Amino acid sequence: MILITGASRGIGKFLMQKFSEKGEQVQGTYFSTSPGESHMDVFSKVDISNYSEVSEWVNRVCGPNEKIILLNCAGGNYNATAHKADIKKWTEVIGINLTGTFNVIKSVLPLMREKGFGRIINFSSIVAQKGIPGTSAYAASKAGLWGLTKSIAAENARKGITINNLNLGYFDIGMITEVPQEMLAFIKKEIPTGELGNPDNIFNAVNFLIESDYINGTSINMNAGLY
Numbered sequence: 076m077i078l079i080t081g082a083s084r085g086i087g088k089f090l091m092q093k094f095s096e097k098g099e100q101v102q103g104t105y106f107s108t109s110p111g112e113s114h115m116d117v118f119s120k121v122d123i124s125n126y127s128e129v130s131e132w133v134n135r136v137c138g139p140n141e142k143i144i145l146l147n148c149a150g151g152n153y154n155a156t157a158h159k160a161d162i163k164k165w166t167e168v169i170g171i172n173l174t175g176t177f178n179v180i181k182s183v184l185p186l187m188r189e190k191g192f193g194r195i196i197n198f199s200s201i202v203a204q205k206g207i208p209g210t211s212a213y214a215a216s217k218a219g220l221w222g223l224t225k226s227i228a229a230e231n232a233r234k235g236i237t238i239n240n241l242n243l244g245y246f247d248i249g250m251i252t253e254v255p256q257e258m259l260a261f262i263k264k265e266i267p268t269g270e271l272g273n274p275d276n277i278f279n280a281v282n283f284l285i286e287s288d289y290i291n292g293t294s295i296n297m298n299a300g301l302y
């Protein structure tokens with residue numbers, strides 16, 4: 076069973092389609108973007124920042140003794156310089172990207188530990204690595220995934236569970252499509268290839284991590300050499 080949070084848009088949606096085409100059993104979450112009535116058998120409405128909603132979802136869709144792979148794609152963003160930032164919006168981003176991701180991991184871990192198998196892949200960002208003005212909430216939330224990953228990897232390594240991060244650069248999908256053209260041109264100029272990443276790279280990396288049992292507690296940078 077592959078669980079994908081944030082499967083209603085962007086990267087999560089793309090991975091859901093790819094794994095469904097591959098014949099995998101997949102369950103996804105949406106929050107504000109409905110995937111449409113015809114997809115409700117494989118989608119659930121879940122606010123990942125709400126632990127009880129997350130826990131209910133995981134325990135409802137995962138059968139007993141099932142091999143579980145978790146792709147933590149759900150994410151939010153808030154751009155503001157620190158001295159002007161709205162505390163509520165800042166905290167919301169931490170609540171989704173960091174606490175929300177933890178909520179899902181905490182919910183799947185008992186099932187994974189019982190089975191003696193698990194793969195957890197978190198989606199972090201180059202924004203946590205480079206120091207980009209206006210991104211303190213997003214950068215802090217994504218940097219937090221690094222420490223969380225290290226700790227949880229050490230706790231569960233003897234249970235057949237791996238947890239890793241993909242530190243994404245700028246891909247031609249999802250939240251990047253909302254970046255204004257002028258800013259996008261600036262970003263592209265900085266990327267060594269001059270191009271946004273093809274999402275197939277993400278699918279390949281996810282498959283690689285799923286198939287690897289000795290890669291644990293680490294991060295893979297996927298940014299064409301930008302960092």
Ligand SMILES: NC(=O)c1ccc[n+]([C@@H]2O[C@H](COP(=O)([O-])OP(=O)(O)OC[C@H]3O[C@@H](n4cnc5c(N)ncnc54)[C@H](OP(=O)(O)O)[C@@H]3O)[C@@H](O)[C@H]2O)c1
Pocket residue numbers: 080081082083084085086087104105106107108109121122123124147148149150151171175198199200201242243244245246247248249250251
């Ligand atoms: N695209 C890139 O180039 C890039 C680069 C670096 C890192 N990333 C990371 O990769 C992941 C996917 O990015 P993306 O570009 O595909 O983002 P996206 O298109 O903005 O999609 C975000 C997804 O997160 C879901 N979501 C937001 N708040 C939620 C909540 N409270 N509870 C549950 N789901 C929630 C959204 O669901 P609804 O629409 O249904 O509300 C949506 O499905 C994110 O973690 C992002 O930070 C992306």
